[in-house]
Amino acid sequence: MIEFSIADKKFQPETERERIARPSCGGYVSFEGWVRDHNEGHKVQRLEYQAYEALALKEGSRIMAEAAERFPIENASCIHRVGELEIGDLAVWVGVSAGHRDEAFKACRYIIDEIKHRVPVWKKEYYEGGDSGWVNCEACASHASE
Amino acid sequence: MKKFNIQYFAILRECAGIDSEVVESNVATPAELFVELTRRYDFPDMATVKVAINDEFGDWQAKLQDGDSVVFIPPVAGG
Numbered sequence: 001m002i003e004f005s006i007a008d009k010k011f012q013p014e015t016e017r018e019r020i021a022r023p024s025c026g027g028y029v030s031f032e033g034w035v036r037d038h039n040e041g042h043k044v045q046r047l048e049y050q051a052y053e054a055l056a057l058k059e060g061s062r063i064m065a066e067a068a069e070r071f072p073i074e075n076a077s078c079i080h081r082v083g084e085l086e087i088g089d090l091a092v093w094v095g096v097s098a099g100h101r102d103e104a105f106k107a108c109r110y111i112i113d114e115i116k117h118r119v120p121v122w123k124k125e126y127y128e129g130g131d132s133g134w135v136n137c138e139a140c141a142s143h144a145s146e
Numbered sequence: 147m148k149k150f151n152i153q154y155f156a157i158l159r160e161c162a163g164i165d166s167e168v169v170e171s172n173v174a175t176p177a178e179l180f181v182e183l184t185r186r187y188d189f190p191d192m193a194t195v196k197v198a199i200n201d202e203f204g205d206w207q208a209k210l211q212d213g214d215s216v217v218f219i220p221p222v223a224g225g
Contacts, residue, residue, distance in 0.1 A: 026196035033225045049224075052155050052217055054201040080224060092225050112225060120198075120217075121224035122156035134157045137192065 001075045002068045004060030006051055008083050013093050020075040020097045027101035029108040033092040035085045039135070043128040047085045052120040056080070063114040071107040073098040078111055080121055147172060150179065151215040158218055161187045177206040180218055194221050 001019070002085050013032060020028065064076055076096045085091060094111050098104040123135040147170045154162045162183075173213040176197040178208045183189065197204050210216070 050155055050159075050221065052153070052198070055198050055203070055217070055219075058201065059203075116225035117222070119224045120155070120219050120222050122220065123223040124156070134220070136221040137157055137190075137223075 001017065001077065002064045003076075004057065004064050004078045005080075006053055006056060006060075007079050007081050010081075010090070011079060011093075012025065013090065013095070016077055016079065016093065016095055020077060020095045022074050022097055024099060025074050025097040025101055027104040028095065028097045029101070029104040030081070030093065030095040031108050031112050032090055033091045033112070035087050037087045037092055039125055042131075044087070044125045045128055046087065046126050047089075048124040048126070049080070049082045049085065050122045050124070051080070051082045053082075056119050056121055059119050060115065063111060065105070066114070067096075067107045067110050070110065071098070071103040073103055073107045076107060076111065076117060080115070082121070085131065148210065148212040148214075150210065151213070152183070153215070153217045155217065156220050158187075158189060158220060159188050163187075170223075174208065175207050176204060176216055176218075177180060179210065179216060183218075192220055195219060 012135045037044055067076055074097045078094045094106045094108050096104045125135060126131055126132045150169050152169050153166045159165060171182060173182055197206055198217040198219060199208060200215050
């Protein structure tokens with residue numbers, strides 16, 4: 001099972017972990033991305049994630065397939081949240097099972113790095129004091145303050 | 147005139163004030179369409195916008211067909 005999905009509600013990584021486990025696997029690596037209370041000097045109060053779902057699912061699935069091609073893994077899954085998130089919420093989860101630990105670590109790292117750069121998902125931070133901004137979009141910030 | 151189905155996301159959705167619309171235009175390419183919409187909605191000047199045509203990454207100079215769906219993709223920030 002190699003899959004990428006988008007969730008508009010909270011989900012339990014423990015449940016996902018069980019779906020990935022196989023008797024043939026000796027290693028499991030997971031990554032959880034959490035909502036942090038600060039970014040680049042700003043105090044963050046909450047986040048909103050937006051996705052272009054049709055293309056995000058295609059690009060996410062391509063990344064998962066690439067990981068399975070590059071590394072000898074058994075199962076891999078990635079779930080990305082959309083909607084309103086609070087500090088400490090799980091924003092993205094990656095789980096990989098493999099015969100041995102090395103490929104599980106490498107595949108997990110590959111997946112999260114590529115997801116962050118390629119999948120059309122946007123993050124809006126709401127700051128203490130009332131400002132907000134789309135992350136990675138410097139022109140957006142200067143535009144908003146004009 | 148051709149009709150294009152446009153969806154807006156993130157900063158572009160905020161500038162346009164709508165999630166989606168059908169735009170009638172004579173433009174030939176996504177590049178021309180983006181210029182036309184930037185005039186209408188005062189989109190910010192972004193160095194790295196990508197374009198998707200019919201839910202697949204596309205080329206700025208692709209020939210648009212009547213009925214195509216077009217999405218402009220500002221810098222992403224997943225994870």
